[in-house]
Amino acid sequence: MLQKETTDRILDLVRQKPRTVQEVAAGIQRNWRTADRYVTAIAEETGLISMRTFREGSRGALKVVYWNALDRAKGTAHQESLLQRIVHGKRKEDFSPFDIYQFVDPKKREAFFETQEFSTHPVIRFDKLFSEAKHQVLFFSGNLSWVELGPNMQKVLLDLAKKKVKIKALTRVDVTSRKNTEAMLNFNHRAGWDAVEVRHCEHPLRAIVVDDDFVCLKEVLHPQHYRETELKQKMFVFYHLCDPEWVQWLQKVFWHLWGQSIDATARLKTLDSVQVLRR
Incomplete structure (x- = not known):
C-alpha cells in the first residue's frame, strides 16, 4: 500500500527535476515495477505529476516522470x-x-x-x-x-x-x-x-x-x-x-x-x- 511518506518522497524527487522511473525507484528504494505503480497512482489521484514515454514500443523505451502542478511563474x-x-x-x-x-x-x-x-x-x-x-x-x-x-x-x-x-x-x-x-x-x-x-x-x-x-x-x-x-x-x-x-x-x-x-x-x-x- 502506498504510504504518505512514500508519496511525499516521490513528489519531492520529481518537483526538483524530471526523473526516470528507475531514478524514482532508487530514490524510494523499491523495484522498478513498484515505483511505476506508485507513480501512476499518484498521477491519477493528485494530478501533481505526470508521465511521458519516449521511444514507446522499442527496447529502449524510457518513461519520464515530471512535475505537472499549476506553475504560475510559467503561465501567461x-x-x-x-x-x-x-x-x-x-x-x-x-x-x-x-x-x-x-x-x-x-x-x-x-x-x-x-x-x-x-x-x-x-x-x-x-x-x-x-x-x-x-x-x-x-x-x-x-x-x-x-x-x-x-x-x-x-x-x-x-x-x-x-x-x-x-x-x-x-x-x-x-x-x-x-x-x-x-x-x-x-x-x-x-x-x-x-x-x-x-x-x-x-x-x-x-x-x-x-x-x-x-x-x-x-x-x-x-x-x-x-x-x-x-x-x-x-x-x-x-x-x-x-x-x-x-x-x-x-x-x-x-x-x-x-x-x-x-x-x-x-x-x-x-x-x-x-x-x-x-x-
Whole structure:
C-alpha cells in the first residue's frame, strides 16, 4: 500500500527535476515495477505529476516522470488573471468561458449557441462527450444535475467503468445537491470499483476535460441578468476546445482546486448531523 511518506518522497524527487522511473525507484528504494505503480497512482489521484514515454514500443523505451502542478511563474499573464477569477468565483455567473475561448487557436476551437441545456448536437452532446474517454474524465460541475439525464447517461457511465475510465467531479455538496451526489457515489457499487470520486468545491466553471484530448465548457445566459431588450430567452453557449495548451491548463486548474477540496463522503456524513426540527 502506498504510504504518505512514500508519496511525499516521490513528489519531492520529481518537483526538483524530471526523473526516470528507475531514478524514482532508487530514490524510494523499491523495484522498478513498484515505483511505476506508485507513480501512476499518484498521477491519477493528485494530478501533481505526470508521465511521458519516449521511444514507446522499442527496447529502449524510457518513461519520464515530471512535475505537472499549476506553475504560475510559467503561465501567461492572461492565464494568471483567469486563474484568479476562477479560484475566487463561486457561481457560474462569476466567470465567462468566453474569456478562455478568446485566447485559443481559432483552428482548435468551436462554439455553439443553444436553447437547450443538454444539447443534442453531436459535437457537444453530453453522453457522446463522455463516451469518447479512454482514461479519465475531469468534471467541473455545479450540482451534478446531469446525473438526472436518465438511463442513457447511466449506460454511458457503466460503459466507462468497464473500460476502467476514472471520473473525478468537483461540485457543490450540500443539502440541495445531496440526491445527485449520493446517486453518483452509489454508481460505484454498480461498477464494482471506485470509478467515480466526488469532492466539494464551489467554483464558477461548468466543463468536462476528457483525457488530454479536449475540453467542453458551458455558459448559461439568463435574461434576468440583462436589459429587457438584450436577451429574450435563456441561452446556453458551448465551447469545444482541442488546443493542447489550454486542455493541459484546464487540467491543472482542476487539480489545483481538487487539492483544496473536501471529500464528498465526509461532507455527506457531516450533513447527517444536521437535525430536522419537527413541530
